[in-house]
Amino acid sequence: MSRRRQPEDEDDEAGGGKDRLGEAIGEGILFVIGLYMIYVSNWNWFLIGIGAVFAGSPVLQIPAIRIAINNKTGHQIFEVSDSRIQDSTLIQSARDVHIYRGQEAPEPKQEEHWDVDEEFTLKPEEDEDWRDFEFDLEDGQELTGSIETSGGDVNCYVLGRASLRSFKDDEDFNPYWAKQAVTKTMVSFPAPGSRKYFFVVVSDEEDEDVSVTVRLNVKS
Secondary structure (H helix, E strand, O other): OOOOOOHHHHHHHHHHHHHHHHHHHHHHHHHHHHHHHHHOOOOOHHHHHHHHHHHHHHHOOOHHHHHHHHHHHOOOOOOOOHHHHHHOOOOOOHHHOOOOOOOOOOOOOOOOOOOEEEEEEEEHHHOEOEEEEEEEEOOOOEEEEEEEEEOOOEEEEEEOHHHHHHHHOOOOOOOOEEEEEEOEEEEEEEOOOOEEEEEEEEEOOOOOOEEEEEEEEEEO
């Protein structure tokens, strides 16, 4: 629904128009005075210099002139606001107009989604010294992520079903991937075939609890 404009808005616009008209008249007078002083100077460089200042001052108020000087010098000698460009009768292609602004803040980085994002504590003295995570991976898929601990080291493995059974029975096992005695490590395991895999984190401490953060993703 449109909002009716309040009377004071109209007064502000009228006042702004009068201000701009007054500025234009004043700049025009300065320009004429400057040209007259140059004309009657009879090559007196002092008068020519003063006349040039008077004549040039109004010209430097034109946004197109300011933009051109900024572009040529490569420095922001003159500040040109959006409103001055909109109020002027400047007709210029967009590629020739450069408004110099402060560096914009980068967009906030989006948090990555994890298939597994868990924090837990491994407790060797309570026979809770390992955790496993099950994944159905297709040939060519990759298990990626990171493991980070505080309080001690851990061992990390990617096991098949048979190796997991041997691991539980405290027998020898053959991992597809392993990192041992680490407090922080990256995970990168390309699946060699389509089957079920188990990511296992085991405490490497005998009598200390270990806090663990596990983040894992499956990428095609």
